[in-house]
Amino acid sequence: MGAYVIRRLLGAIPLLLVITAMVFSLMQLAPGGPLAVYGENPHLTAADLEAIKVAMGLDKPPAIQYLYWLKEVVQLNFGHSLFTGRAVMEMIGERLPATLLLMTVAMGFSLLVGIVLGVISAIKQYSKFDFTVTTLAFVGYSLPPFWFGIVLMIVFASTLQWLPAGGLADYGQEGNPLNVLSHLVLPAAMLSILQIASWSRYTRSSMLEVVRQEYIRTARAKGLDEWSVIVKHGLRNGLIPVVTVVALSLPSLFAGAIMTETIFTWPGVGRLFFDALTKSDYPVLMAILTISASLVVIGNLLADMIYALLDPRIRLS
Amino acid sequence: MQTSTKHHLVAFFASLLLITGCSPKGEPRVASAPGKPIDGGTVIVQEQQEPDALNKAISSMMASTNVLTALQGGLVTYDDKLNYIPDLAEEVPTLANGGVKVSGDKMIVTYKLRKGLRWHDGHPLTAEDVAFTQAVYMNPKVKVISREGYNKVSHVEIVDPQTVRIHFNQRFAPYVEMYDKLLPKHLLANSPDLNKDPFNRAPVGAGPFKFESWKSGDSITLVANPDYWRGKPKIDRIIYKFIPDENSAFVQLKSGGLHVYQHAAITQYKALKRLPGVTIYETPAATYEHIDMNLEKPYFQDKRVRKAIAHAINKPEISTYIFKGLWQEAWSDKSPLNYHYNPAVENLYPYDIELAKRLLDEAGWKVGSDGVRAKDGQRFSVKISTTAGRKPRELTELLVQHYLKQVGIEVTIDNYPGAILFGPHPDGHLRGGKFDMALYAWVSPVDPNNLNLWHSGSIPPNGQNSVRWRNPEMDAMLEAGLVALDREERRRIYQRAQAILAEDVPMIPLLWWTNLDVASSKLLNFKPSGSANGNFWNAHEWQLTE
Numbered sequence: 001m002g003a004y005v006i007r008r009l010l011g012a013i014p015l016l017l018v019i020t021a022m023v024f025s026l027m028q029l030a031p032g033g034p035l036a037v038y039g040e041n042p043h044l045t046a047a048d049l050e051a052i053k054v055a056m057g058l059d060k061p062p063a064i065q066y067l068y069w070l071k072e073v074v075q076l077n078f079g080h081s082l083f084t085g086r087a088v089m090e091m092i093g094e095r096l097p098a099t100l101l102l103m104t105v106a107m108g109f110s111l112l113v114g115i116v117l118g119v120i121s122a123i124k125q126y127s128k129f130d131f132t133v134t135t136l137a138f139v140g141y142s143l144p145p146f147w148f149g150i151v152l153m154i155v156f157a158s159t160l161q162w163l164p165a166g167g168l169a170d171y172g173q174e175g176n177p178l179n180v181l182s183h184l185v186l187p188a189a190m191l192s193i194l195q196i197a198s199w200s201r202y203t204r205s206s207m208l209e210v211v212r213q214e215y216i217r218t219a220r221a222k223g224l225d226e227w228s229v230i231v232k233h234g235l236r237n238g239l240i241p242v243v244t245v246v247a248l249s250l251p252s253l254f255a256g257a258i259m260t261e262t263i264f265t266w267p268g269v270g271r272l273f274f275d276a277l278t279k280s281d282y283p284v285l286m287a288i289l290t291i292s293a294s295l296v297v298i299g300n301l302l303a304d305m306i307y308a309l310l311d312p313r314i315r316l317s
Numbered sequence: 318m319q320t321s322t323k324h325h326l327v328a329f330f331a332s333l334l335l336i337t338g339c340s341p342k343g344e345p346r347v348a349s350a351p352g353k354p355i356d357g358g359t360v361i362v363q364e365q366q367e368p369d370a371l372n373k374a375i376s377s378m379m380a381s382t383n384v385l386t387a388l389q390g391g392l393v394t395y396d397d398k399l400n401y402i403p404d405l406a407e408e409v410p411t412l413a414n415g416g417v418k419v420s421g422d423k424m425i426v427t428y429k430l431r432k433g434l435r436w437h438d439g440h441p442l443t444a445e446d447v448a449f450t451q452a453v454y455m456n457p458k459v460k461v462i463s464r465e466g467y468n469k470v471s472h473v474e475i476v477d478p479q480t481v482r483i484h485f486n487q488r489f490a491p492y493v494e495m496y497d498k499l500l501p502k503h504l505l506a507n508s509p510d511l512n513k514d515p516f517n518r519a520p521v522g523a524g525p526f527k528f529e530s531w532k533s534g535d536s537i538t539l540v541a542n543p544d545y546w547r548g549k550p551k552i553d554r555i556i557y558k559f560i561p562d563e564n565s566a567f568v569q570l571k572s573g574g575l576h577v578y579q580h581a582a583i584t585q586y587k588a589l590k591r592l593p594g595v596t597i598y599e600t601p602a603a604t605y606e607h608i609d610m611n612l613e614k615p616y617f618q619d620k621r622v623r624k625a626i627a628h629a630i631n632k633p634e635i636s637t638y639i640f641k642g643l644w645q646e647a648w649s650d651k652s653p654l655n656y657h658y659n660p661a662v663e664n665l666y667p668y669d670i671e672l673a674k675r676l677l678d679e680a681g682w683k684v685g686s687d688g689v690r691a692k693d694g695q696r697f698s699v700k701i702s703t704t705a706g707r708k709p710r711e712l713t714e715l716l717v718q719h720y721l722k723q724v725g726i727e728v729t730i731d732n733y734p735g736a737i738l739f740g741p742h743p744d745g746h747l748r749g750g751k752f753d754m755a756l757y758a759w760v761s762p763v764d765p766n767n768l769n770l771w772h773s774g775s776i777p778p779n780g781q782n783s784v785r786w787r788n789p790e791m792d793a794m795l796e797a798g799l800v801a802l803d804r805e806e807r808r809r810i811y812q813r814a815q816a817i818l819a820e821d822v823p824m825i826p827l828l829w830w831t832n833l834d835v836a837s838s839k840l841l842n843f844k845p846s847g848s849a850n851g852n853f854w855n856a857h858e859w860q861l862t863e
Contacts, residue, residue, distance in 0.1 A: 031744050032736025038377055039739030039748065042759055042770050043463040046779045049741060055460035055512060083369035083376075085513035094533040150564050158568045165568045168535055171359065171556055265560050267534025275367065280736060 005301065012297040019293045020073075020286065021066060027282055028062045034082050034280040056082050069286060078287035083279060088287045092269060098168055099256035099268035101180075106188040107253065110195035111246065117196070118203025119238070122211060123230060133200060140197030149190040149263040156186060166265035187264040191257055195249075202245055207238040236310050243310070247303035251295040255288060352863035354841060359554040360859060362577040363566045367534065367559040370517035373498040374453055377462045379851065383579075384537055384557055387856040389522035391497035392428050392447070396854060397846035399603075399654050399763050401493055405442065405523060405546070407431055409493060412802050417492070419802065423471075424485040426492050431546055432479065436501050437527040439544075444481035448473040449502035451483070459511045465769075466495045488800035490807060491764040499523065525550045525857035535559060551860040570595065576840050579852055581833040583709065586641050589835055596838050599643060602830035602847035603652040603762075606644075606710070608701075608717065609747070609755040609784045609824045616699055616753065623822040625676035627666035629724045630717060634668075636828055639712045643833075647826035649815045650770075652761040654847065656804075659812035662819040673724045682725070690725040698727040699753035702746055705732035710756055713827070717756070728754070742778035750777070750785060758830070760849055765811040768795040771818070786823040839863075 035053060038044050053059050057068070072079045078088040117137075121130040157165035164170070164183050173179035210216065211234055219233045256270030269288065276284035308314045368381035373389070386394075392406040401409045407429045410416020418425045434442040453459055454467035461467075469489050474482040485492065501521055508514045519528055525547065526539035537557045541550045558575065560566045563582045570578045571592055581589055589597055610617040610626070617623055636644045648663045682690040682697055690697040701717060703710040711732065718728040732738075733746050738757070742748040747755055759770070769780040772795045773787040794814040801807045818824075834845040834852060842858040845851075 030736075032734065032740040033744075036736040036740040036745065038462060039741065039745060040735075040757075041377055041462065042762065042767060042781055043465050044781060045463070045465070045769060045775075046742075046777075047468075048461065048463055051457060051464075052460040052462075055458060080513055081369075085370060085375075085510075085517060091533065098534070153565065153568050158571050161572055165572055165574060166560065166565050167558065167574075168532075171361075171536075171538070261534075262561050263565055265535070265558070265562070265565055267532065267559075271534055271561070278736070279369075 001305075005305075008301050008304075009297075012294070015297065016290065016293060020070075020290050023289050023293075024066045024069065024282075024286060025062065027280070027285060028065075030280070032280060034058065034282065037083075037279050065282075069283070073290070078290075079283040081276075081284050082281050088283050091272060091284065092287060092291075095256075095267060095269045095272050096254070098266060099261075099270065100253060102184065102187055102191070102260070102266055102268060103253045103256060105184060106191035107195065107246075107249065109188065110192040110199055113192070114196045114199030115203050115235075115239075115242070118200040119207055119230065119235060121200065121204045122207035122238075125208060130204075134204075137197040137200050140193045141201075143193065145190060145194060146259055146263065148193065149187075149260060152186050152190055153263065166263075168267055183264075187260045187266050190260050190263070199242065199245070202242050203238065206241045207234060210234050210238040213237075240307055240310055243306045244303050247299040247306070248296065250299035250302070251292040254295055255292050352839065354551075354860050354862050356551055356860075357553045358861040359556060360552050360576045360840060360861065361556045361558055361574065363560045363569070363575050363579055364537075364557045365559075365561055365566075365580070368537070371520045371528075371531075371537075372500070372511075372517045374459060374461050374500070375512060375517070379849075380557075380559075382849070383851045383853050384539070385498055385520070385522070386524075386851060386853040387526045387555060388520060388524045388528060388539055389498040390524040391499055392430075392495075393493050394497060394854060395763055395848070395850055397600075397844050397848075399652075399656075399848055401763075404497075405430055405434055405499065411804075417802060419488060422487050424488045424492070424802075426483045426485070427476075428481050428483070428496075430479045430481070434523055434546060435544055436503075436523050437521045437542060438501075438504075440501065440503050441478070442499070442501070442523050443478040444475040445478070446499050446502050447481045447483075447496055448475055449506065450496055450498075450500045453500055453505070453511060456511065466491060488802060490799055490802055491766045494762075494764050526555055529554070545857065547857055550857045555856065570835060576837040577843065577852070578835040579832075579845075581835050583640055583643065583833065586643070586833060589833070592835075594838050595835050596840075596843075598832075598834040598836065598843070598845045600832040600834060600845045600847045601645065601652075601654065602832045603654055603849070604758050604760045604830045604847075605647040605650070605652075606713070606756065606758050606827040606830070607647070607650075607824050608827060609752070609757075610822075611750060611752050611754070611784060612787075612823055613750055613785045614699070614753055615695065616697060619680045620821060621676045621680040622682065623825075624666065625673040625680070625724065626721065626726070627822050627825045628669045628676070629673040629720050629726075630825065630827070631668040631720060632827055635713055635716050638716065639709050640828065640831070643831040644828040645831070647829045648819065649826060650759065650761060650767065650818060650824075651765060651811065651815055652829065652848075655761065655763070655765065657765045657808045657811040659815040661812070662815050665819050666822075666825075670723055677724060677726075684725045688725060689727045696727065697725065698729070700729050700731040701754040701756060702731045702733060702738060702752045703756040704735045704738055706734070714756060717754075745777075747783040748777040748781075750783070752783075755783075756827075763848055763850075765807065765814075766795075766799055768799055771795060771814075771823075784823040786821070788817060788821055791817045791821070 035049060080087055117133050121133045124130050153165050156163045163185055168183055169179045216233055219229045256268040258270040258274045261268045261270040273288045364380050366380040368378055368384055370376045371381055371384055373385055390405050393401050393409050394404045395401050403409050410426050410428060416427050436442050451467060451470055451473045454461050454464055466489055469485050469487055471484045471486040476482055504521055505516055518531060525542055525545045527542045529538040529540045531537045539555045541553050543549045566578050567585055569575045610623055632646045636642050649659060651658045677690060682692045685691045701714055703714055714730055721728050738746045746752050769775045771782060771786060772792050775782040776785050777783060794810050798807055798810040801810055832847055836843045839862045841860040844855050846854055
């Protein structure tokens with residue numbers, strides 16, 4: 001198992017190199033670039049622009065810029081932002097706690113609710129409960145998240161005034177968990193609704209397949225109680241496809257959710273990425289994209305390892 | 318046309334009076350009687366963007382300006398009526414008061430600093446800091462946004478700790494705009510790289526408010542400076558909250574989490590008017606939407622064509638349909654707020670379809686069988702470009718398309734994201750000269766110098782003359798305006814320049830923005846400015862009520 005993991009991780013290095021080189025070239029090819037933000041300044045002259053270009057290191061050919069970037073990455077350092085001049089790792093580090101908090105809460109909640117709803121729907125197929133959950137899932141899945149977030153805000157923050165409209169905490173209340181929690185509810189709800197909808201559907205269809213299997217009939221025939229049949233024998237197998245989907249969501253734990261963070265002014269990595277994107281702040285973009293790509297690789301590996309845990313017939317070698 | 322505009326304005330004023338019961342345009346509508354003024358308190362302000370660096374030398378963002386205006390301090394600043402006022406300097410140096418001396422081509426400007434000035438960390442602020450600021454602006458390693466003026470200084474002479482003489486190697490009329498944000502020598506002189514210095518994230522200034530904290534993605538907090546030269550500000554704290562989304566800003570204002578919502582969306586105007594406890598400030602801004610015509614394209618080389626297009630566009634209708642009638646017709650590149658504004662250029666191109674058609678006929682563009690004009694086998698079919706995703710501009714384009722169809726010009730829409738539209742030469746759509754017509758905005762600066770915008774020597778890549786306008790008389794005016802130090806002489810020069818611009822029409826001014834700033838009625842002395850110095854120029858005077 002250990003050797004397998006190391007082999008997989010080593011194998012990911014060339015893959016990541018190719019990915020980063022591609023992302024870097026695509027960014028360079030995109031018209032505009034980091035100097036465009038200065039274009040609306042009526043006083044900007046060619047000489048000033050050229051000086052900024054040199055100071056940002058953008059006068060060098062893209063291939064050289066990429067090698068410089070790579071040199072920094074090997075030292076586990078992603079360079080400095082073109083605009084703030086700060087270390088990129090520091091900028092991401094400040095945003096990460098907020099993103100992790102929002103994403104783990106939203107994901108944990110959605111997993112729990114999504115799987116439970118999916119399992120019950122599958123067991124009670126075509127019941128009133130199943131129809132209700134199915135209908136709600138389709139409604140949830142079709143809701144435009146942006147609109148839904150604003151509706152949540154209007155109802156709970158503006159009209160009822162039960163919850164704050166945005167931010168991580170009130171001024172001076174950053175250390176108060178209850179204050180943070182009250183700020184967390186709306187953005188987490190906005191994110192969860194979509195994920196619950198999709199994960200309950202995955203769980204339902206996967207469980208439906210499992211409960212028709214012969215080993216389930218055997219388990220029932222052995223006289224096992226329904227709980228053991230469903231949870232021990234059914235769910236364990238039914239979860240395998242769900243694991244794949246969830247493991248691929250791993251990068252979003254890090255990268256955050258741009259729309260939710262924007263509407264609820266949540267100070268996470270998603271907004272950092274979006275701001276960097278609008279300005280073509282290459283070092284920040286490259287860092288977030290590279291870390292996300294690495295997490296996809298790790299997520300895949302984790303999924304494979306969880307398969308082995310869930311299904312003893314799968315052997316990793 | 319003139320009368321209809323007047324009617325329009327009269328109706329507008331009348332409706333305002335009805336709503337407010339008093340107050341002419343520009344004055345706030347107070348929703349409820351303010352309570353007793355109090356000392357202290359925190360004012361929370363919405364800021365749409367997060368600053369990149371709190372250092373005006375290297376940041377081009379309005380968000381940075383807004384924070385630094387309350388924090389940094391400079392020699393001279395200006396108020397909401399665009400008058401220069403001395404800040405850390407005792408007076409604004411001019412020819413008249415002897416602060417500016419000219420000998421031949423050279424110019425010397427003398428600044429006297431106020432007595433007893435201190436940086437927020439207690440270190441004395443002296444002439445050394447002015448000289449240091451000059452050195453930073455001319456340091457080639459620092460990614461300074463604009464070195465304009467600083468690059469015309471031969472040396473800075475420190476006469477005594479309170480007196481500094483700036484020696485210019487040529488006459489430079491906009492000198493007063495320089496050194497508007499001073500940098501502390503004692504903190505930055507040994508910085509290995511000013512672009513990356515931690516100072517840019519936790520600056521030390523000499524303004525009314527001191528830096529307290531910057532929470533990434535969330536807010537910047539400033540606290541009152543008890544040693545401010547005008548005295549301690551009335552409020553204790555300003556929090557700039559970064560709220561990118563307009564709907565969020567509205568809800569946060571409504572639920573009491575915000576005192577100031579800056580530059581509200583015009584689509585929220587009605588809803589904002591219904592909010593209790595807030596005051597809407599409608600401020601005429603020094604920013605104008607305009608249509609550029611690329612003079613290198615064959616369609617626009619004849620002046621009569623450009624005039625025809627100017628006559629074919631119904632500006633008041635655009636304001637009514639898209640901007641609730643709040644935005645005012647623009648005729649010049651200079652704001653009516655500026656002392657050098659030329660009212661004689663107003664109404665030179667009233668909406669007149671028939672006149673537009675006649676001018677196009679005269680220019681040889683005849684209507685073809687498909688209703689589109691053509692000349693020498695070329696159809697008058699052009700593209701108009703603007704920043705994709707900016708709804709008001711996209712709607713304006715549709716109206717322009719409709720107006721020009723009336724006179725036989727086919728317009729297709731060809732929009733790009735800001736990064737491409739405003740991108741550098743040669744790839745940028747404007748700089749690279751790839752556009753036919755373009756719709757966007759310029760800010761009319763307080764100082765009238767705009768050589769970089771209209772001089773033939775400023776055609777990209779050298780400057781921002783994207784319309785590629787070459788007019789020798791205009792060039793001469795712009796050169797003269799740059800070195801004319803007498804206020805009246807400058808007014809004459811730039812009034813003439815506005816007349817030349819109006820006669821040549823390389824671009825059509827459309828509408829002046831009206832900023833909608835909304836503030837809690839508990840905030841007193843909030844005086845938004847429509848110019849580039851923003852809403853914080855008098856933050857030291859702000860006060861809260863019970």
